[in-house]
Amino acid sequence: MESLIVDEKIKKSRIPARLDLIQSGTGLILGLFMWVHMMLVGSIILGKDAFYFVAKFMELSFLHPTGEGYPAVVFFAVLGVFTLFIIHAALGVRKFPISWKQHAILRQQMGMMKHSDTNLWYVQVVTGFIMFFLGSVHLYVMLTHPGQIDPYLSANRVINHNMWPLYLVLLFAVEFHGTIGLYRLCMKWGWFAGKNPVESRKKLKRIKNRLAVFFLAVGLVALLVFSVIGIRHKDRVGEPYKPQAAVEKTLLVSNSSS
Numbered sequence: 001m002e003s004l005i006v007d008e009k010i011k012k013s014r015i016p017a018r019l020d021l022i023q024s025g026t027g028l029i030l031g032l033f034m035w036v037h038m039m040l041v042g043s044i045i046l047g048k049d050a051f052y053f054v055a056k057f058m059e060l061s062f063l064h065p066t067g068e069g070y071p072a073v074v075f076f077a078v079l080g081v082f083t084l085f086i087i088h089a090a091l092g093v094r095k096f097p098i099s100w101k102q103h104a105i106l107r108q109q110m111g112m113m114k115h116s117d118t119n120l121w122y123v124q125v126v127t128g129f130i131m132f133f134l135g136s137v138h139l140y141v142m143l144t145h146p147g148q149i150d151p152y153l154s155a156n157r158v159i160n161h162n163m164w165p166l167y168l169v170l171l172f173a174v175e176f177h178g179t180i181g182l183y184r185l186c187m188k189w190g191w192f193a194g195k196n197p198v199e200s201r202k203k204l205k206r207i208k209n210r211l212a213v214f215f216l217a218v219g220l221v222a223l224l225v226f227s228v229i230g231i232r233h234k235d236r237v238g239e240p241y242k243p244q245a246a247v248e249k250t251l252l253v254s255n256s257s258s
């Protein structure tokens with residue numbers, strides 16, 4: 001009773017709600033970024049030239065006098081994503097079960113309730129924890145190698161720098177975490193709520209599952225293509241890629257001069 005009286009005297013703080021809003025906002029931006037990211041990385045499926053074009057485009061090579069591009073643009077983009085990633089993770093930690101006892105109670109209640117959205121929340125916690133480590137490694141590598149994204153250099157990283165196991169686990173963690181996160185955002189803020197909430201929930205879940213399968217498939221095929229390129233290019237580690245058009249131009253010039 002005494003503690004209730006004390007509680008009533010405490011002014012209600014708006015900070016937790018604001019922190020929730022920031023977590024939702026950063027999650028939304030990161031979730032949408034990951035879809036774009038998967039499509040950009042997935043361009044390797046269309047061929048080495050397609051990926052090279054995308055990588056150079058991201059470096060704003062079309063503004064560069066010699067077409068080389070500006071790696072600093074990639075550096076600042078990664079820095080921005082990394083900052084959002086850290087803010088989002090720091091706010092996410094507030095909701096983790098912080099002791100074995102809390103975790104055991106949570107698991108016990110999940111078993112009793114058998115509520116699918118609560119189970120999704122648990123998947124969110126576990127994948128978030130995995131991403132903490134693996135996402136940070138990947139972002140740090142990208143931050144320190146902004147000018148070294150091309151079909152050969154990326155494939156070298158995948159195979160020779162042994163990044164493929166990390167990418168494989170990270171891919172599953174990101175896709176589950178991202179799609180569940182966006183689904184939960186829709187539920188939480190009532191986006192796409194429709195007239196029949198039960199039907200809308202089912203529909204959103206179906207979309208979530210299809211998106212997860214689609215982006216997982218793109219990621220897995222891209223990883224496979226990078227691995228094949230990396231294995232074939234193993235004897236020339238560090239050699240950057242030259243687009244087909246540039247190779248043909250060089251051949252043409254050397255033929256005409258001889």
Ligand code: HEM
Nearest residue numbers: 077078081135142149154157167170171174219220222223
């Ligand atoms: C602006 C920031 C980012 C950039 C520039 C970037 C760039 C890249 C590039 C170029 C690759 C191809 C492999 C390589 O070159 O090493 C790649 C792969 C990958 N990235 Fe990122 N990335 C960024 C952020 C993230 C974030 C935040 C995550 C998730 C936490 C992530 C998850 C992955 C995964 C899972 C793969 C493997 C994809 C596959 O399976 O094909 N990336 N990224």
